Amino acid sequence: TNKQPLLVDRVLHNVIDLNTAAVGAIDVVGTNTAVLLVDGSQSDGCIIEDIYAISRGTIEHTINLYMSTAFDYLRPGEGMFIGSFKSSTTAGDVTRWEEMPKILAPVPQTGTEAQFRALYIPKGRTLWAGRQDIAAVNDGPLLGAQGGWY
Numbered sequence: 444t445n446k447q448p449l450l451v452d453r454v455l456h457n458v459i460d461l462n463t464a465a466v467g468a469i470d471v472v473g474t475n476t477a478v479l480l481v482d483g484s485q486s487d488g489c490i491i492e493d494i495y496a497i498s499r500g501t502i503e504h505t506i507n508l509y510m511s512t513a514f515d516y517l518r519p520g521e522g523m524f525i526g527s528f529k530s531s532t533t534a535g536d537v538t539r540w541e542e543m544p545k546i547l548a549p550v551p552q553t554g555t556e557a558q559f560r561a562l563y564i565p566k567g568r569t570l571w572a573g574r575q576d577i578a579a580v581n582d583g584p585l586l587g588a589q590g591g592w593y
Contacts (some may be wrong), residue, residue: 445465446564447576450593451489451490451592451593452591452592452593453591453592454589454590454591454592455481455489455491455588455590455591455592456511456587456588456589456590457480457481457587457588458585458586458587459478459479459480459572459586459587460478460503460583460585461478461480461496461506461573461574461583461585461586462475462572462579462580462581462582462583463476463579463583464477464478464572464573464574464583465477465495465573465574465575465576465577465578465579466507466509466517466519466554466573466574466576467575467576467577468573468575469507469518469524469527470498470519470524471509471517471518471519471521471522471524472519473519475517476573476574476579477509477513477517477571477572477573478523478570478571478573479544479569479570479571480508480571480572480586480588481489481564481566481569481588482514482516482569482572483564483566483567483569483570483592484512484513484551484568484570485514486566486568486592486593487592487593488540488563488564488565488566488567488568488592488593489542489564489566489590489591489593490561490562490563490590490591490593491543491561491562491563491564491565491570491588491589491590492539492561493539493587493588493589493590493593494508494528494539494543494562494565494586494587494588494591495530495537495538495539495586495587495589496528496530496537496538496539496585496586496587496591497530497536497584497585497587498530498532498533498534498535498536498537498538498584499519499534499535499582499583499584500534500583501532501533501534501582501583502532502580502582503529503530503531503532503534504511504573504574504575504576504580504583504584505527505528505529505574506524506527506528506529506530506540506572506573506574506575506584507524507526507572507573507574507575507590508524508525508527508528508540508570508571508572509522509523509524509570509571509572509573510522510523510525510564510568510569510571511523511569511571512567512569513544513569514569517571517573520540522571525562526540526542526543527575528540528541528542530584534582541560542560542561542571543560543561543562543575544560544561544562545558545559545560546558546559546560546561546563549585551568555571556576561590562590570588572586
């Protein structure tokens, strides 16, 4: 059947500052200041194995993630909400997006039903992020994504 395994050409690790990245709600409506986390608009796509936030203050921030076809601005109607998670209330603590989609890679037999998780970003797509807020802050979390390009 000529099926090939998923092969990563080069590694991907990007970190952004969410101080000015604000999206007012889950749905992308009106103006926003979301920040581009992964730009796959000119590539064959990538797989993200970890998305994490490093807290820089004592306020919990909800971090929303969106997939889009645009690489210059997160537009209503183009940006689709794919999930969210919260930053820690302790500076320096790391939280992770634990609800990434499940993938088909086999897992070792452990006696429990387990499945690996990762985020596939298809060719021509981008990953955007923003705090669920309407204003800029000065202690917003740092957001990182790690994985690999095809």
